[in-house]
Amino acid sequence: MHPPLALHAERLTKRYGRRTALADCDLSVPRGHVVGLVGPNGAGKSTLLQLACGLIAPTSGTLTVLGSPPAADAAHLARVGFVAQDTPVYPSLTVAEHLRMGAWLNPSWDSTLARRRVDEVGLDPAQKAGRLSGGQRAQLALALAAAKRPELLILDEPAAALDPLARREFMHGLAGFVRELGAGAVLSSHLLGDVAQVCDHLVVLCAARVQVAGPVPDLLATHHRTAAAPAGAEVVWAEPGRVVVRGPAVRDGAPVTLEELVLAYLSRAATRPAVTR
Ligand SMILES: Nc1ncnc2c1ncn2[C@@H]1O[C@H](COP(=O)(O)OP(=O)(O)OP(=O)(O)O)[C@@H](O)[C@H]1O
Numbered sequence: 001m002h003p004p005l006a007l008h009a010e011r012l013t014k015r016y017g018r019r020t021a022l023a024d025c026d027l028s029v030p031r032g033h034v035v036g037l038v039g040p041n042g043a044g045k046s047t048l049l050q051l052a053c054g055l056i057a058p059t060s061g062t063l064t065v066l067g068s069p070p071a072a073d074a075a076h077l078a079r080v081g082f083v084a085q086d087t088p089v090y091p092s093l094t095v096a097e098h099l100r101m102g103a104w105l106n107p108s109w110d111s112t113l114a115r116r117r118v119d120e121v122g123l124d125p126a127q128k129a130g131r132l133s134g135g136q137r138a139q140l141a142l143a144l145a146a147a148k149r150p151e152l153l154i155l156d157e158p159a160a161a162l163d164p165l166a167r168r169e170f171m172h173g174l175a176g177f178v179r180e181l182g183a184g185a186v187l188s189s190h191l192l193g194d195v196a197q198v199c200d201h202l203v204v205l206c207a208a209r210v211q212v213a214g215p216v217p218d219l220l221a222t223h224h225r226t227a228a229a230p231a232g233a234e235v236v237w238a239e240p241g242r243v244v245v246r247g248p249a250v251r252d253g254a255p256v257t258l259e260e261l262v263l264a265y266l267s268r269a270a271t272r273p274a275v276t277r
Contacts, residue, residue, distance in 0.1 A: 004067025006031045006152050006184045007052060011061035014047050021047040023208040024061065029186070029201060031066070031151070033215075034178055036199030037188040038262055040270075043205045045188040046085060049156045052186070053082045066151055078108055081145035085156040087138045091130025095123050095140060099147070106148045113180075114147035121173070134161030138170060146177045153178065155187040159194060167191070171198045196258045204262055206269035216258065222246055223261050224253035237264035 009027040013020070022044045029035050037045050050056045051063055054071025063069070068076050089098060095118055103109040118125060121139040123132070129140060138158055145153055155174070159167040175198045178185050189195050195202070203213040212219065226243050229235045233245040244256060244264035256264070 004031070004064070005029060006033070006035070007063070007065055007186065009048075009061065009063045012048075012051070012058055012063050013060045014044070014051060014056070015059045020208050022051075022058075025205075025208075025210050027203065027210050027213060029184075029203070029213075032182070032184050033201040034175065034184065034199045035186040035201040035203060036195035036216075037186060037203045037205060038190070038192065038195060039188075039205035039211075040266060044208050045205055046156050048205065049082075049154050049186065049188060052154055053080060078106060078148060079151045081148050081150035081153045083138070083141045083145050083153070083155040083158045085160070087134075087141040087158065087161075089129035089132070089137050089140055092128060094126055094128055095132075096125035098129060098140060098144060099125075102144050102147055108149045110147050110149050113149070114143055117143040117146065117173070121169070135163065135166045135170075138162060139166075139173075142170065142174065142177070146181065149181055149183075151181075151183050153181075153183055153185040153187075155185065157188050157190070159189070159191070167194060168197070174198060192259045192262055202258070202262070204265045206266050207272065209269070211265040211269050212261075219261060220255060220258065222248075223256045223264075224250050225256050225260060226250055226253045237267045239267075 005028050007027060007029040009025050012022055012025040014022040039045050051058055052065050052070055066079055071077050099114045103111055123136055123140060138161055159170045162170055171194050200216050202216050202219060204211040223244060223246050227241055229238060229243045230250045233250060234247050236244045236246050
C-alpha cells in the first residue's frame with residue numbers, strides 16, 4: 001500500500017463572498033518532498049496553505065493532508081508545522097519563553113533541536129520577541145515549527161522579510177531540517193531563486209487554478225525553449241523569438257530554467273479570463 005500523500009486536493013474550491021480564491025483545483029503532492037508553491041499576488045497560495053492547516057474550510061471539493069482532513073484531531077495537528085506569512089510571535093515573551101511554551105503545548109517537542117537552532121541563528125534567549133527583527137522572527141518561527149518534529153512543514157512566504165544572505169541561510173536551514181526530520185515541506189514564495197535552491201517539486205498557481213505541478217527534474221526534462229514552435233508541439237507560451245513547449249525534446253530546442261518555466265505558465269494564465277462565480 002502507498003503511504004498517504006502529503007497533500008491531495010480534488011475539485012478544491014474556496015470562495016470569499018463573490019471572490020473565488022481557488023477554483024476546482026486538483027493536486028497530488030507526494031510525501032517527503034520540498035514543494036515550491038509559486039504564483040502572483042492573489043493567486044490563492046495563502047488560501048491553499050490555510051486550507052491545508054485547517055484554519056479555513058473549503059467551499060466545495062476535498063483536501064487531505066497526510067491522508068486525513070486538515071487538522072482532523074490533536075494527533076493530526078501535531079504532525080503538521082505551520083509558519084504563517086507574518087511569522088506571528090508573542091511580542092512580550094522572550095525567545096526562551098517561546099521555547100518553553102512550545103515544549104508545554106507539543107507532546108513531540110524536541111527541545112535539543114529548538115535550543116540548537118536558536119543558538120545557530122544567533123538569537124538571544126533573553127530577548128523579547130517583540131524586539132526581534134523581521135528576519136529573526138522568521139528564524140524563531142521556523143525553529144518553533146521544526147521542534148514539533150512535524151511530518152509536514154507548511155510555510156507561507158517564510159523568508160519574505162529576510163535580506164539575501166539571511167534568506168539563503170534560512171533556506172539552507174529549512175533544507176537541513178527537512179532532511180533531519182525526514183519530513184516534507186510546502187512553501188509559498190515569490191522568489192524563484194529560493195524555490196530553485198530548495199524545492200524538488202513545483203506547483204504553479206495562477207488565477208485560482210493549478211497551472212502545472214510535478215517533480216522539478218521531470219518538468220525541466222519535458223519543457224524546452226525554441227525560436228519557433230515546431231508543428232504539433234504543445235505550446236505553453238510564445239512571444240517573438242522565444243517559444244516554450246511541453247513534450248519530448250524538439251530539434252534545436254534548449255532546456256528551460258525553472259524561472260522560464262514558471263514565467264511561461266504565469267504569462268499563459270494571465271492572458272486567460274479570470275475565474276468568476
Ligand atoms: N479573508 C478574505 N476575504 C476576502 N477575500 C480574500 C480573503 N483572503 C483572500 N482573499 C482573496 O482571495 C484571493 C487569493 O488570496 P490569497 O491571499 O490566497 O493569495 P496569495 O496567492 O497568497 O497572494 P499573495 O502572494 O499576495 O500573498 C485574492 O483575490 C484575495 O483578495
